[in-house]
Amino acid sequence: MTFRTFSLGLLGTFSLPWLLIVVVPYATMQRIQPVEFNEDDDGRTGPYVPARPGRVTDGAAVYAANGCYTCHTQLIRPTYAGSDMWREDWAGVHVAADNIDTRRETSVFDFNGEAFAQIGLTRTGPDLSNVGHRAESYVKGTETTPEEWFLMHLYNPRGDFEYWSSCPSNGHLFTVRKKTGQGSGDALAVKARKGREVIPTADARALASYLYSLQKDDQVPYSLNYSPDKKRAIEQ
Numbered sequence: 320m321t322f323r324t325f326s327l328g329l330l331g332t333f334s335l336p337w338l339l340i341v342v343v344p345y346a347t348m349q350r351i352q353p354v355e356f357n358e359d360d361d362g363r364t365g366p367y368v369p370a371r372p373g374r375v376t377d378g379a380a381v382y383a384a385n386g387c388y389t390c391h392t393q394l395i396r397p398t399y400a401g402s403d404m405w406r407e408d409w410a411g412v413h414v415a416a417d418n419i420d421t422r423r424e425t426s427v428f429d430f431n432g433e434a435f436a437q438i439g440l441t442r443t444g445p446d447l448s449n450v451g452h453r454a455e456s457y458v459k460g461t462e463t464t465p466e467e468w469f470l471m472h473l474y475n476p477r478g479d480f481e482y483w484s485s486c487p488s489n490g491h492l493f494t495v496r497k498k499t500g501q502g503s504g505d506a507l508a509v510k511a512r513k514g515r516e517v518i519p520t521a522d523a524r525a526l527a528s529y530l531y532s533l534q535k536d537d538q539v540p541y542s543l544n545y546s547p548d549k550k551r552a553i554e555q
Contacts, residue, residue, distance in 0.1 A: 348427070348436075351427060351428075353366045353367065354366070354367045354428075354540050354542060354543060355367070355540065356540050357540065357541065357542075358552070359551060359552060359553050360540070360541035360542070360551045360552055360553075361538070361540055361541050361552055362552030363538075363552075367428065367539060367540050367543070369428045369429070369431040369537065370537035371431055371432055371532055372532055373528045373529055373531055373532030374524075374525045374528035374529055374532075375431075375432040375433060375529060375532055376432055376433070376434075377525045377529075378525040378526050378527075378528050378529020378530070378532070379432075379433040379434065379435075379437065379529055380434075380525075381492075381522045381525050381526040381529070382437060382526060382529055382530075383435065383437065385489060385492075385526070387437075387447075388437050388438075388439045388440060389439075389440050389441065389443075390439075390440075390441060390442075390443035390444045390486070391439050391442070391443075391444045391445070391446065391447045392438060392439030392440075392441075392442050392446045392447070392448075393425070393429075393430075393436075393437050393438055393439055393446065393447050393448050393533065394425050394438045394439060394446065394448065395409060395410045395423070395424045395425045395446070395448050395535070396424065396425075397424055397545060398424070398545075403424075403446065404422055404423075404424065406446075408449055408452060408453050408456075409445070409446050409448060409449060410422040410423060410424070410448070410449065410535075411423055411449055411452075411535055411536055412449075412452060412536060421535070421536040421538075423535065423539060423544050423545065423549075424544075424545040425438075425448060425535070426539060426543045426545075428539070428543070429448070429535055443485075444484070444485070444486055447530065447533050448533060448535050449533060449534055449535055449536070450530055450533050451465065451530065451531045451532060451533045451534035452534050452536065454468050454469060454530070454531060465531050466524075466527045466528060466531050467507070467527075469526075469527035469530045469531060470507055470519050470523060470524070470527045471507055472484065472486075473488075473489045473492060473493075473523060473526065473527065474488060474489065474490060474492075474493050474507060474517060474519075474523075475488060476488060489523070489526075492519065492520050492522050492523035492526065493507075493517050493518060493519050493520060493523055494517070494518040494519075494520060495515055495516070495517050495518075496515060496516060496518065497514060497515055497516075498514050498515055498516045507519065
């Protein structure tokens with residue numbers, strides 16, 4: 320084998336994966352065009368505008384900076400590649416009695432407003448595509464809001480909550496200080512040392528708002544719905 324052959328082989332070995340994994344997806348993402356609803360397929364018309372309330376941009380930055388993508392995915396895989404669609408609360412809401420089924424696979428528009436698609440590296444923890452819905456179920460019947468639940472979970476994942484987690488504490492996103500008088504009125508309902516209160520920083524609030532925004536329950540055009548059970552509007 321000559322040095323030239325070796326060099327060309329080495330170049331091809333690294334260039335082809337880089338082209339297919341980085342260049343092509345990046346170029347594709349830069350040319351995404353709006354998708355229209357169709358009356359026959361969707362029962363409505365107009366452009367599809369992803370519903371994404373919450374502090375998406377700065378919250379996603381905090382999410383990435385703290386490496387949350389290392390243990391959590393945000394990707395409901397196609398049915399031919401996994402069973403995500405049928406895992407409880409992962410892909411959406413399914414209430415057979417009320418004929419409600421928002422379960423669907425992930426589309427590129429689910430990452431609207433984010434600089435990077437946080438699809439994740441591993442599933443050491445659960446997928447977060449619809450974690451906002453799960454938080455709502457955890458606080459149902461209580462005076463705690465979903466965002467407050469996220470803040471408590473971020474500070475102490477193994478606290479007295481309905482959901483136990485192996486997630487490490489993100490205590491660095493909070494300030495623990497001595498409580499004076501009636502306190503700040505902004506303290507979390509978490510266990511702290513006597514006479515102290517836990518105050519979420521701006522980053523903690525942004526992250527909690529971002530996590531609550533992860534609710535993939537808006538109607539997507541028929542052309543973007545890859546669920547095998549999908550039906551056109553005229554068939555329903």
